Amino acid sequence: MIDWGNRLSPLAQNVPPSGIRRFFDLAETMEDVISLGVGEPDFVTPWHIREAGLYALERGMTSYTANAGLLSLRIAIAEYLRTRFGLHYSPGTDVLVTVGGSEAIDLALRVMVRPGDRVLIPEPTYVAYRPLIQLAGGVPLSIALRPETGFRLAAEDLLAAAELGARTIILCNPNNPTGAVIDRLGLERLAQVIEKLDLLVICDEIYAEILYGVDYTSLASCSGMRERTVVVGGFSKAFAMTGWRLGYACGPDVIIQSMLRVHQYTMLCAPVMAQMAALEALDTGLADVSVMVAEYDRRRRLIVHGMNALGLPTSDPQGAFYAFPDIRSTGMTSNAFAEDLLVRAKVAVVPGSVFGRPGEGFVRCSYATGIDQLEKAIERVRQYLRAGGG
Amino acid sequence: MGPEHEKDLLKLLQENAKLSYETLATMLGEEVETVRQRVESWEQDGIIRGYAAIVNWDRVDEDRVTAIIEVTVIPQRSVGFDEVARRIYRFPEVQAVLLLSGSYDLQVVVEGHRIQEVARFVSERLAAIDFIQSTTTHFILKTYKVDGVVLEDGDDDQRLVITP
C-alpha cells in the first residue's frame, strides 16, 4: 500500500474542497433543475469569432506561438486597454496572453508572493483566489466586506487591515459573486491606501465589459497604481468564450516578464486558434458584447425585481451577471437554503459562504440564462417560500 | 419612454409576443402602464400589425408547399408597381409580396397544399394579370431559419449546472 498522505504534496492536499463541487454533485443527480448557478454566459461565442478560429485551423495554424502570445494579439490587447480604459502597456514587454484569466491569476500570485507573504482578499470574492494563494506559498487574509456598503471595499476597510502586514491584495472588480463595481472615486481612495501600505495589486477585471449604466475605471489607471498592479482580463465573459481558454495579464514589465518565465515552462503558450479567434473578437466583436450586455441588463432587472418582490432583498448589481439576494430572513444558512431550494424547488443557486465567510446569509443567482427560465425559477422560489421553505 | 426603449420594446415583442406587460416593464425599467399604453397605441396606429406564432409547418402538414415566385412587370404608364402588387396580394394564397431591385421586380410568396395547386395558381391567376411579363417559380424544399428563428432542433445547453 502506498501511503499517499506521505507521498503527495501537502500544498495540494491542503487545498480545501470546493464548496461548489458538493452542490454540483447533488444537482447533477436531479432532473428538471433550473440552474441559476452557472458562472458563464449562456450565449454561444458570436459566429464571426468562431469562424475566425475555424479559419485559423483551415489555414493550418496548428503550431506553438511566441510564449507571450501572438504579437498581433498583444498589440490588439494593448490597444483595446488604451482606448477603453486609458491604460498604457507595451505589447513587447507588458502583455502576456494566458490560458484563461485563471492562468494569469495563478502566475501573478506565483510571481508576486514570497513564501509566507500575506495576501489580502476582500470577501465575498471569486473562489479561486484563496486556494491559489495557498498554492503559491502565501497566506490568504480575508477582509470582510459588508452588505451595508454594497460589499464594496472602502479605503477605511483597507486601512483597518494595515496591521495585518500584508504585501499583496487581490481585487475582483466588477465582483463575482456580488455584481458590485467600485467607481473611480472609491478606487482613487483605495489607491492612496494601497500606496501607503506599499501593497502590490492583482486586479481581476474579467467582467469589465459587462456593466449596467456605470462607467468603468481600471484600478491601474489610478494615481500610482500602474507600477504596482497586474491587470487580469480575458475573453471568457465579455465575448462568451469560456471554452476557448484565453485571457491575459498586463502590468509592469518586471512582473510580466517573471510571469512569462514561469508560463514558458508550464504552458509554453496559449492555444493558437483561440488566439486567432480573440484577435477577431477585439477587432470587431465589441458590437456583439453590447447586444449581450443589453440582454443581461433586462434579465438583471427581472431577477432583482423578482427577488425583492419575494421579500429577499437584492441590490442592483452594476456589473457581471450575478444577483446576490439576502436570504437572512429565512433564518437559514446560505448553505442550508441553497440545498433545500435545490431539493424542494429544483432551483440551483450558489451559497454565498462559498465565496468566503462574509458571503454568509446571501446566495448567488446567475442571470446568464434565458428569460423563460428566469421567470420559471422566480416562480419556483415563490412557491417554495410560500410553502414555508426557509 | 425614450426612443431607444421604444425600439427595445418592439424588438422584445417581435422575439416573444407572449411576454406580459409586467415582465416587459420590469425588463426595460418602465412603468407597466407606460408599456401598456405604448403597445396599445402601436396596435391602433398599425405599427404593430398583429401577433403570430412561428410555426415549423414542416413538422405538421406534410402536404403543404411554399413557393417563391419571381415576377417581372412591364412598366406601363398610369399603372405603377403598387397597383400590380395590390392585385397580387389580394389573393389569400399569397403570403408575402415584395418589390425588389435587381433582375426581377416583385417577389411573391405563395402557399398551397400540393405542388399542382400552387402551379395552377401561378399559371391561371398570376400569369393572367395584365402587365405581368414573366414568372419564375421556386419551390421551397426545406426551411432552416425564418424570422430570425432557427427551426432545426439545436443542441441543449452544454454548460455544467454549477460553475464558479
Ligand SMILES: Cc1ncc(COP(=O)(O)O)c(C=O)c1O
Ligand atoms: C472573477 C473571475 N475571474 C476569473 C475567472 C476565470 O475565467 P477564465 O475563463 O478566463 O479562466 C472567472 C470565471 O468564473 C471569474 O469569475
